[in-house]
Amino acid sequence: MNAKEVTLRMVALSEVLLHEQIEKKRVARLVERLGMDRYLKNPPIVTEFGGKFILLDGATRVTALKQIGCLDVVAQVIDYDAPDLVLETWNHMLIDLPVFDVLEAIRHLRGLQIEPMTADAAEAALAQRASIATVMLNDGTVYALTSTETKLAEQARQLNRVVAQYEGRGELFRVAHTDLERLLTENTRLSALIVFPRYHPNEIRHLALNGSKLPMGITRHIIPGRAMRINIPLEILERNEPLPAKNAWLDEWMKSKMRERHVRYYQEPVFLFDE
Numbered sequence: 001m002n003a004k005e006v007t008l009r010m011v012a013l014s015e016v017l018l019h020e021q022i023e024k025k026r027v028a029r030l031v032e033r034l035g036m037d038r039y040l041k042n043p044p045i046v047t048e049f050g051g052k053f054i055l056l057d058g059a060t061r062v063t064a065l066k067q068i069g070c071l072d073v074v075a076q077v078i079d080y081d082a083p084d085l086v087l088e089t090w091n092h093m094l095i096d097l098p099v100f101d102v103l104e105a106i107r108h109l110r111g112l113q114i115e116p117m118t119a120d121a122a123e124a125a126l127a128q129r130a131s132i133a134t135v136m137l138n139d140g141t142v143y144a145l146t147s148t149e150t151k152l153a154e155q156a157r158q159l160n161r162v163v164a165q166y167e168g169r170g171e172l173f174r175v176a177h178t179d180l181e182r183l184l185t186e187n188t189r190l191s192a193l194i195v196f197p198r199y200h201p202n203e204i205r206h207l208a209l210n211g212s213k214l215p216m217g218i219t220r221h222i223i224p225g226r227a228m229r230i231n232i233p234l235e236i237l238e239r240n241e242p243l244p245a246k247n248a249w250l251d252e253w254m255k256s257k258m259r260e261r262h263v264r265y266y267q268e269p270v271f272l273f274d275e
Contacts, residue, residue, distance in 0.1 A: 006227050007077045010246040013066050016053045019208040021216040022063050030064040040232045045223055047080035054208040056221045070237040076227045080201045086222040089198045090174040097170035097191035105165040111148045112158060126197050132159055134195040136180050152203055153212040163215040174217050
């Protein structure tokens with residue numbers, strides 16, 4: 001892979017559609033950091049569809065840029081149907097949570113039922129979309145959250161109501177697996193694990209284009225050839241200039257980076273310690 005395969009484009013923030021809710025605390029921290037750094041380090045990832053740009057990664061960045069008055073953003077535009085792009089799911093690991101209070105609150109949500117199941121049955125129900133989430137307690141008890149709603153947007157709304165019952169009531173971490181025994185070994189204060197279904201690109205498109213949002217921190221896009229460390233000055237994004245002019249500047253910026261050999265492709269996975 002080479003830098004010419006990377007598509008960076010200046011797009012209007014008003015044309016970027018989110019498919020997930022935002023984490024307000026993370027946005028506030030980034031607003032503060034952007035105010036000091038005055039650079040966009042990593043571009044959000046978008047896919048173009050129907051004249052809009054559906055955000056796949058970077059909701060915190062996009063929201064923070066809007067809050068500080070930027071009009072546009074440099075985004076990496078990708079093909080959502082590319083065979084090497086993978087859409088996976090983050091699950092919510094909850095620490096020091098009053099779990100039975102939360103379960104009781106969920107029981108009172110209209111249109112939702114909590115059904116005890118074996119772990120295998122709950123996994124199958126989630127895969128078949130017979131449930132909208134699974135709750136795994138630290139003692140091994142498993143519940144499936146089933147819904148009377150069948151429409152994707154309505155199920156997303158219900159998931160937001162479920163997450164609202166525990167958000168801010170304990171620590172929340174995103175984890176990519178559902179191995180409860182392993183998680184308990186790593187964190188003995190674990191109260192519960194909320195497992196979400198795996199979504200498909202067409203479902204993400206549908207949610208974004210219809211103004212619906214999943215809860216924060218659920219979708220996980222694994223994108224090969226991700227552009228990072230572009231370090232675009234915020235003053236460029238704040239200028240009230242036509243997009244063609246800004247994209248002409250961006251094209252020249254990209255050419256200069258390649259001429260000066262400042263672009264490097266790392267084939268191996270890396271760990272970043274300054275995120």
